[in-house]
Amino acid sequence: MALQLEVSLATEKKEKPDFNKLGFGQIFTDHMFVMDYSEGKGWHDPRIVPYAPLTLDPAAMVFHxxxxxxxxxxAYRTRENNILLFRPDKNMHRMNVSNERIDMPQIDEAFVLEALRELIKIDQDWIPSAPGTSLYIRPFMIATEPYLGVRPSHSYKLVIILSPVGAYYAGGMKPVKIHVESKYVRAVRGGTGNAKTAGNYAASLKAQSEAKVLGYEQVLWLDGVEGKYIEEVGAMNVFFKVKGEIWTPALNGSILDGVTRNSVLQLLxxxxxxxxxKRISMEELQQAHANGELEEAFGTGTAAVISPIGELNWNQHQMFINGQEVGELTMKLYDTLTGIQYGEVEDKFGWTVKVL
Known part of the structure; x- marks a missing residue:
């Protein structure tokens, strides 16, 4: 049976925030998309409803x-007042990759994407127009069956919520300082590192907190077996420019296949x-830095798009990169990608999807 999307509009709308003072992930729109899964029935009751708390049994398996x-x-608002999505098909596909690893049911990617488009149309007034601002979209799925036993749940809930967010670089792009983690392990091949699952992020929080005490904004993870090969930053994939060549860790089963990472590779x-x-060891990178060959470093991800890296701290050894200034290639990538996202640069790859 084909799924039919039902829409229930909010009778009372929230007061809009000052779009010139937006942070990240703190304000949410009037509506959300919800769909349920039951074993034997499959996905059912897809609906757009007023944004509201979820009610879950205390024994819901997601908690345990x-x-x-x-x-x-x-979603991005262009100067012409159009609304664009950037490669949403990649996100829908990656969600199914994560679902497969966590033994959760597959979603109909085309249907969920169409439901997202309808949700954005309904809440389009929440999309800010100031430079660098956007509407952040968070789809998530959780196990909802009330059962205290270790097995996959028999029921799930898929939800999409929306949040207007401010410009990531409101005060101008500045390189970040990153601590290379040598004590904790985030993921190993065969684990869940290539799935976008909540537990991966919970496992990273302690290292992140300790890095902040040391004065560093993010953590660069090394492989969990030998503790020597670079994997990714907490919320970003990572790239290095060495003697005119660009290096990035190869996807190995413990690194997230980032949409922005994929886009950067195509552009380059x-x-x-x-x-x-390829595999990049910290020893190799440190030697390149000592030889004056490490020219630029940057992270890639949805939130910042491109994040320049000005310092790496590994085993109490500080590596300052490009005079702690934004590199020429880093800036070109940022300008090109954001230009495509906001409809300012020709989209020769067919990455953007027009909602309105």
């Missing part, structure tokens, strides 16, 4: 065994630059 996945993407190759997806 952590079956939870999520995604993150954005389209520009004719030499790109290497």
């Amino acid at each position: 065994y952590g079956q939870s996945v999520f995604e993150g993407l954005k 190759r389209d520009w004719g630059l030499p790109v290497h997806e």
